[in-house]
Structure formats: structure tokens, C-alpha cells
Amino acid sequence: MSGKVRVNNREIEYVKFGSGDRIFVILPGLSVQSVIPAAAAIEEHYKLFKDDFTVYLFDRAGEIPESYSVFDMAEDTAQAMEALGLDEVCLFGASQGGMMAMIIAAEHPELVGALALGSTACRVNGERAKIVEKWIDLAKEGNAEALYLSFGEYVYPPEVFASFRDTFIQMAKTVTESELERFVILAMAAQGFDETNRLKKITCPVLAVGDSEDRVLGGEATSEIAELLKDNPNAESYLYSGFGHAAYDTAPDYTERLFRFFAK
Numbered sequence: 001m002s003g004k005v006r007v008n009n010r011e012i013e014y015v016k017f018g019s020g021d022r023i024f025v026i027l028p029g030l031s032v033q034s035v036i037p038a039a040a041a042i043e044e045h046y047k048l049f050k051d052d053f054t055v056y057l058f059d060r061a062g063e064i065p066e067s068y069s070v071f072d073m074a075e076d077t078a079q080a081m082e083a084l085g086l087d088e089v090c091l092f093g094a095s096q097g098g099m100m101a102m103i104i105a106a107e108h109p110e111l112v113g114a115l116a117l118g119s120t121a122c123r124v125n126g127e128r129a130k131i132v133e134k135w136i137d138l139a140k141e142g143n144a145e146a147l148y149l150s151f152g153e154y155v156y157p158p159e160v161f162a163s164f165r166d167t168f169i170q171m172a173k174t175v176t177e178s179e180l181e182r183f184v185i186l187a188m189a190a191q192g193f194d195e196t197n198r199l200k201k202i203t204c205p206v207l208a209v210g211d212s213e214d215r216v217l218g219g220e221a222t223s224e225i226a227e228l229l230k231d232n233p234n235a236e237s238y239l240y241s242g243f244g245h246a247a248y249d250t251a252p253d254y255t256e257r258l259f260r261f262f263a264k
Contacts, residue, residue: 014059020051022090028094029095030132032171032183033179053262067185091115114262118210124190125192128216139183210247211241211243238257
């Protein structure tokens with residue numbers, strides 16, 4: 001089922017599935033278009049969780065202002081979780097969703113019982129910012145096809161990108177001007193992101209997962225998170241190789257790894 005929550009004069013859409021007693025919340029990464037239309041595929045991807053967990057997938061807020069930070073995204077989502085009565089959840093954030101998740105875990109510890117961070121970074125600067133800058137420029141130019149192709153090229157391994165290249169081209173044909181404008185705002189929010197100090201506030205169990213061949217944020221981003229969490233006795237990390245930034249979609253045992261961590 002799908003629903004909407006209104007917080008701070010903004011509406012957040014979510015999808016809910018599963019029938020378990022525990023709560024699993026997914027915060028997806030930056031995307032050109034809303035993830036909600038792909039809810040059926042996401043539900044299938046996380047079917048392992050459906051018996052033991054009730055799963056919530058949150059989209060970014062709609063009607064966002066021109067200046068909208070990752071912190072704002074996190075706060076809006078935290079308020080949405082509170083409005084739905086969710087607390088002590090198992091929270092998984094991928095890429096930019098991981099940036100939001102670490103803020104929620106640090107600032108609203110009562111909402112998060114365990115945290116998994118996938119292909120994310122505690123700061124975005126230098127090389128980590130260049131790919132996102134390229135996407136912002138393409139979106140501003142209104143070149144949806146080039147944006148989708150660049151997105152696919154950097155996020156997925158070469159063989160996966162090649163197999164879905166035509167799909168990306170077809171998806172680009174459906175992109176609206178307002179979606180490109182929204183993408184620019186969301187992408188710009190990552191520029192200069194730095195939560196290295198806030199990360200140290202997280203005390204719940206944490207699993208940081210990345211890939212050594214991540215072409216968006218780099219495999220070292222996961223190692224940096226692990227280093228900053230070294231004083232947390234319940235923090236662990238794992239680094240894949242060969243599955244790219246989207247290891248959360250492409251690594252065959254990824255959902256099993258998340259499930260084992262959250263089932264502890």
C-alpha cells in the first residue's frame with residue numbers, strides 16, 4: 001500500500017509492505033525520478049524481509065524549496081516517521097539516503113534501533129563531488145537522456161549498464177522539466193555535505209557497506225565511515241568488489257547481508 005504524510009508544509013510519499021512485527025525503513029539514493037512507481041520491483045528485491053518486518057520505503061518530499069539541504073531531507077523524513085508512529089526501526093539508507101540516515105540516527109536516536117549505510121559517504125568533496133556536478137549540469141541543460149546515461153554509467157558496473165542502456169534511454173523520454181528541476185535541487189544538496197562530526201554521535205549498531213569500485217563516491221568512503229565509528233563497539237563494515245556504487249542492487253547477497261545484520 002502507498003500513503004502520504006505532510007510535514008513542514010511538504011508531502012512525503014511512502015510505500016508500505018510486509019507483515020512482520022519489526023519495522024524496516026528504506027531511504028533510497030538520489031534519483032532522476034521518484035522511486036514510488038518502482039515500488040513493486042523494490043518490494044520484490046526486499047521480499048526476504050516481508051515475513052519478519054513491515055517495510056516502509058520513503059520518497060523525498062514534494063514541493064521542495066530551491067535551497068533544500070540533506071539535513072532538511074533527514075529532518076522531514078524523521079518527522080514523517082514520527083507521524084506514522086515508527087521508532088527503534090531498522091534503518092537502511094543508500095547513497096544520499098545513507099547521508100540522511102546517519103543524520104536521523106545521530107539526531108533522533110529514539111527512532112533508530114539499528115542502522116545500515118550503503119554506498120554512502122560522511123562528506124562529499126573533491127573527487128566525490130565531480131560526478132554529481134556533471135549530473136547537475138546535464139539536468140540544468142535539460143538533457144534527460146545524457147543525464148540518465150551518465151547516471152547509469154557511473155552507478156552500475158559496465159555489463160549491467162550495457163544491458164539496461166536502452167531502458168535508460170526510454171526512461172529519459174518520460175522525464176519532465178519539473179523533475180529535472182527537482183533533481184537539481186536534490187543533487188545540489190549533496191555538494192559540500194560533511195557530517196564527519198555528527199557520525200561520531202551514533203551509538204546504535206551500524207553496518208557500513210560499500211564497493212571498492214564505486215565510481216561515484218569511491219570505496220574509501222565506506223572505510224572512512226568505519227574509521228569514524230571505531231569507538232562504537234557495535235559497528236562493522238564490509239566492502240564488495242566489482243558491483244559498483246549500486247551494490248545494493250547488483251550484489252546477489254546484499255539483501256541477505258542486511259537481513260542477517262538486522263535480525264541480530
